[in-house]
């Protein structure tokens with residue numbers, strides 16, 4: 001039975017609200033999917049429900065009619081795929097991201113909104129432009145996970161309550177904050193470690209900042225060239241080139257986020273060692289590995 005255009009439109013609009021999604025970015029995908037259900041022969045009296053799961057659009061429907069069910073399952077798979085490339089918030093091109101250990105699909109701008117960008121201005125600490133505390137208000141700190149995270153306890157003079165802030169090293173300007181915490185809060189061991197780190201930073205030939213400590217860059221997290229890498233690479237040049245290309249391709253947008261980081265000094269004579277041709281060849285190799 002053919003359904004009228006009005007009946008289809010009404011079916012789509014009334015079922016759209018049965019989808020539990022964190023934003024309106026997938027609305028047009030859901031509308032298209034519901035439309036395809038109609039065309040496939042879905043009974044418009046049957047409600048369709050769905051939600052976001054693992055960053056993809058899930059829809060829990062099936063039909064006892066085997067031929068129809070096959071079509072419905074194909075349509076569902078198509079939209080799981082499409083939703084995995086579409087920002088859930090705004091509908092622009094997106095990528096799968098982990099936000100507070102949840103999987104979600106977001107464009108770069110909406111991903112950036114989920115990241116705490118720290119700023120330190122005259123001992124005032126701001127997160128995403130908003131003042132949160134002054135370093136004088138820190139009452140104690142806990143350094144955890146091999147200096148990857150700090151918990152700061154803040155006692156404000158305005159309130160008796162102690163506030164807690166967690167900061168992690170992937171948040172832009174984490175090291176700037178670490179370096180701004182008054183020394184007496186550190187244990188002797190931590191004091192020695194952080195002091196030695198900030199005083200002994202070497203040049204990172206990969207990302208181009210003075211940010212290497214104990215043979216690994218604390219900014220881009222890449223290992224500096226050393227002979228143990230000869231197991232995988234013919235020589236230093238080959239290694240640096242490849243890792244520079246990884247940073248340039250920036251699959252997970254980590255470098256894009258780090259552009260907000262001012263913790264380390266940029267090296268004025270940093271050299272990009274790969275050329276356009278090598279980059280294209282490398283991208284092709286990565287694509288082939290993905291297939």
Ligand SMILES: [Zn+2]
Nearest residue numbers: 087090107110
């Ligand atoms: Zn977006």
Ligand SMILES: [Zn+2]
Nearest residue numbers: 204207217220
């Ligand atoms: Zn680096």
